Amino acid sequence: MTVHLCHSIPGYEDCGPGGLTLARLLQVNEIPCAVFELDRNRYNRSQGGSLDLHEGSAQIALREAGLFDQFMAVARPEGEVLKIYEPDGNLLLDESTGHGERRPDSFNGRPEVDRVQLRDMLIDSLSAGTIQWGRKLSAVKTTAEGLNPTYDLHFADGTTETEFSLVVGADGTWSKVRSLLSDTRPQFSGINGVDVKLSNIDSVDAKLSKRVGLGMCLTLGSNTTILSQRNGDGCVRSYGFMRLTEDWARTCGINWSRPAEAKQQFLDLYYKDFDQDSQDLILKADDDSVIPRPLYMLPIGHKWPHRAGLTLIGDAAHVMAPFAGVGVNVAMEDALQLARSLVACKDICSKTAVNTHERHLSNAVRDYEEAMFVRAEAYAKETWMYLNLFFHERGGHPMCEHFANAKKKQQQQAEAPEVPAKAVNVES
Numbered sequence: 074m075t076v077h078l079c080h081s082i083p084g085y086e087d088c089g090p091g092g093l094t095l096a097r098l099l100q101v102n103e104i105p106c107a108v109f110e111l112d113r114n115r116y117n118r119s120q121g122g123s124l125d126l127h128e129g130s131a132q133i134a135l136r137e138a139g140l141f142d143q144f145m146a147v148a149r150p151e152g153e154v155l156k157i158y159e160p161d162g163n164l165l166l167d168e169s170t171g172h173g174e175r176r177p178d179s180f181n182g183r184p185e186v187d188r189v190q191l192r193d194m195l196i197d198s199l200s201a202g203t204i205q206w207g208r209k210l211s212a213v214k215t216t217a218e219g220l221n222p223t224y225d226l227h228f229a230d231g232t233t234e235t236e237f238s239l240v241v242g243a244d245g246t247w248s249k250v251r252s253l254l255s256d257t258r259p260q261f262s263g264i265n266g267v268d269v270k271l272s273n274i275d276s277v278d279a280k281l282s283k284r285v286g287l288g289m290c291l292t293l294g295s296n297t298t299i300l301s302q303r304n305g306d307g308c309v310r311s312y313g314f315m316r317l318t319e320d321w322a323r324t325c326g327i328n329w330s331r332p333a334e335a336k337q338q339f340l341d342l343y344y345k346d347f348d349q350d351s352q353d354l355i356l357k358a359d360d361d362s363v364i365p366r367p368l369y370m371l372p373i374g375h376k377w378p379h380r381a382g383l384t385l386i387g388d389a390a391h392v393m394a395p396f397a398g399v400g401v402n403v404a405m406e407d408a409l410q411l412a413r414s415l416v417a418c419k420d421i422c423s424k425t426a427v428n429t430h431e432r433h434l435s436n437a438v439r440d441y442e443e444a445m446f447v448r449a450e451a452y453a454k455e456t457w458m459y460l461n462l463f464f465h466e467r468g469g470h471p472m473c474e475h476f477a478n479a480k481k482k483q484q485q486q487a488e489a490p491e492v493p494a495k496a497v498n499v500e501s
């Protein structure tokens with residue numbers, strides 16, 4: 074695979090939101106690229122739940138990718154609405170008050186989209202043949218060191234692709250590309266539990282559907298939570314998460330091969346003091362959807378010394394636990410910033426001697442990395458703060474206090490008198 078900037082500069086990504094966004098942004102700027110993806114096709118596995126795309130990051134990437142209108146056509150602004158319950162069913166916070174269960178007329182900055190819709194939109198935007206499906210990367214090897222290094226990609230089926238001068242690892246938490254840049258591995262975040270999906274909630278249990286509301290519904294107990302999120306296809310995904318050990322799924326005694334019993338055992342063990350509605354979000358979920366899910370993160374501030382010809386975007390660079398809801402936004406912002414750097418590099422290369430091009434490419438990637446390290450660290454700190462609000466001994470109260478304080482601060486800022494511009498001495 075070759076990516077042409079001014080001469081041959083090859084590249085590589087994977088089929089998550091980060092890699093697909095990068096591929097699209099490169100193609101709209103006439104920089105060819107190839108995507109190697111382990112899935113056999115786009116339908117190979119379930120793509121998970123709903124994602125809110127933020128105005129200042131993912132939405133800008135979609136605008137530059139020429140896909141913003143398509144996104145708006147499928148986005149769900151009502152999905153932003155949050156409800157927080159106590160385990161006994163007492164409602165602590167309800168953002169749907171005011172517009173009930175209607176779709177609001179306007180978007181408020183962070184509309185939701187189903188992951189599968191986002192992925193389809195990005196896949197369909199790429200030139201035919203860009204994605205090579207069923208190519209599971211097993212190793213990246215250096216074939217030439219020094220100022221102009223190149224890399225070979227080795228795949229699990231024994232095939233190779235050779236002499237890449239830029240390899241972008243967008244291969245998620247367990248990235249194979251990362252090991253060439255950093256010895257750091259993702260660590261267990263301290264949070265474990267189960268991930269379930271309740272299909273067609275409106276027809277299965279209309280009362281339960283109302284409990285969830287239009288967007289996200291949290292039931293927060295002492296260090297133990299149920300997070301439920303409505304998706305555009307009528308299902309509700311719920312996560313029963315708490316502070317547990319990494320090996321919990323193996324050692325807890327729950328027989329995961331019998332999911333109907335496993336759900337009940339899980340609830341009996343950890344959710345005895347939660348009301349029936351919150352328990353039903355797990356109990357009534359599809360039996361074939363029950364997945365134990367330990368959550369991993371790279372250390373806050375993870376970085377690596379720049380190495381020419383290799384870089385990472387998205388979870389491969391900075392996987393975080395999902396509690397600030399920023400992972401996909403950071404991944405798409407990485408794609409945006411790296412694409413901008415590579416486009417600027419293409420321009421520089423068109424005006425400079427061929428023997429300087431590898432240096433320009435290396436500088437472009439280094440610029441992206443330095444800015445990304447700072448941005449990712451700030452998001453990782455925010456995520457850690459939210460993790461500790463989700464899993465708190467005082468249940469949902471600290472989170473509600475946090476939102477109330479943030480709102481108060483916003484109001485104070487809006488009401489503060491404008492500071493007059495410094496007077497300019499026009500007499501002198």
Ligand SMILES: Cc1cc2nc3c(=O)[nH]c(=O)nc-3n(C[C@H](O)[C@H](O)[C@H](O)COP(=O)(O)OP(=O)(O)OC[C@H]3O[C@@H](n4cnc5c(N)ncnc54)[C@H](O)[C@@H]3O)c2cc1C
Pocket residue numbers: 087088089090091092109110111112123124125208209210211243244245246247248249268386387388389395398399400401402404
């Ligand atoms: C339970 C849960 C809920 C979440 N909820 C949210 C949320 O609400 N909002 C949000 O912003 N983020 C959320 N996230 C985080 C979000 O999913 C990630 O941050 C985001 O998907 C990262 O995108 P990515 O493209 O970097 O990586 P990924 O989405 O992980 O994509 C990586 C791609 O690489 C492919 N791949 C992996 N290994 C190989 C290999 N060896 N060879 C070839 N291909 C390979 C994979 O098949 C995949 O297509 C959540 C995460 C979890 C676990």
